[in-house]
Amino acid sequence: MNGIVYLVGSGPGGLGLLTFRAREVIDSADVILYDQLPGDEILATLPASAEKINCGKFGGSHTMKQEEIESLMVERAHQGKRVVRLKGGDPFVFGRGGEEMEVLREQNIDVEVVPGITSAVAVPECSGIPVTHRSHASQVTFLTGHEDPTKEESAIDWEWLARSPGTIVILMGVKNLDLITASLMKHGMPGIKPVAIIERGFRQDQRVTIGSLSDITEKARATGVAPPAIIVIGDVVSLYRDGSEGAWSRKNTNQ
Numbered sequence: 001m002n003g004i005v006y007l008v009g010s011g012p013g014g015l016g017l018l019t020f021r022a023r024e025v026i027d028s029a030d031v032i033l034y035d036q037l038p039g040d041e042i043l044a045t046l047p048a049s050a051e052k053i054n055c056g057k058f059g060g061s062h063t064m065k066q067e068e069i070e071s072l073m074v075e076r077a078h079q080g081k082r083v084v085r086l087k088g089g090d091p092f093v094f095g096r097g098g099e100e101m102e103v104l105r106e107q108n109i110d111v112e113v114v115p116g117i118t119s120a121v122a123v124p125e126c127s128g129i130p131v132t133h134r135s136h137a138s139q140v141t142f143l144t145g146h147e148d149p150t151k152e153e154s155a156i157d158w159e160w161l162a163r164s165p166g167t168i169v170i171l172m173g174v175k176n177l178d179l180i181t182a183s184l185m186k187h188g189m190p191g192i193k194p195v196a197i198i199e200r201g202f203r204q205d206q207r208v209t210i211g212s213l214s215d216i217t218e219k220a221r222a223t224g225v226a227p228p229a230i231i232v233i234g235d236v237v238s239l240y241r242d243g244s245e246g247a248w249s250r251k252n253t254n255q
Helices: 018-027 068-077 096-108 119-126 158-165 177-186 214-221 233-240
Strands: 003-010 031-034 051-054 082-087 110-114 140-144 167-171 194-199 208-213 229-235
Touching: 003 018, 003 068, 003 096, 018 082, 018 110, 018 167, 031 068, 068 082, 068 096, 096 229, 119 167, 119 194, 119 229, 158 177, 177 214, 177 229, 194 214, 194 233, 208 214, 229 233
Parallel strands: 003 082, 003 110, 031 051, 031 082, 140 167
Antiparallel strands: 167 229, 194 208, 194 229
């Protein structure tokens, strides 16, 4: 008899933003396949009775391939297990949850998606940067900074983005920061456009680096910016103030 697989979003970090439903299915799981993005605080609370499998991908280093992760979920579900695939943020926002759902459906395995608070909105928020604002941005575009490398050409319309009057939020973009900024300026976005990079949102070592489209790559290189990080491009970045993180303030800001 088949089990069930839960595709669970753990939110941007910390137990305070983990949903009640996520907590329920984690605590009742027989198997948990997790990556590093949920963070140590959440990972420390995984039930001792569950089989825990680290399948994280970080900075280009993969514990296991995506196909291996999917095969493990299918195998354990066919054994009648309650399987949790635990992801950071939301499983359907650049989390490959949609692909995993397709594989599980093909195998006639029951799937429940447990939404999580996406880091694309929450991490800028925790730094006092709203992704929309009546005076600055009436639209927001979410963008992956790491497209499928097997694509023959980019699916991103850089010309449209460069003309966009709203906010651009980029996940997984640190490695390609120079390419991203160069592409936007090449297609007409002014070099003075404000940019923020928020590293390790909601964690003790959270850090914010502020710059402009023309100098953020140099600043990021000088300060050793590293993933996981959220990149925010747009006039809303001008609302950032040193220390404006409030309760989440880490006082680690590079200006």
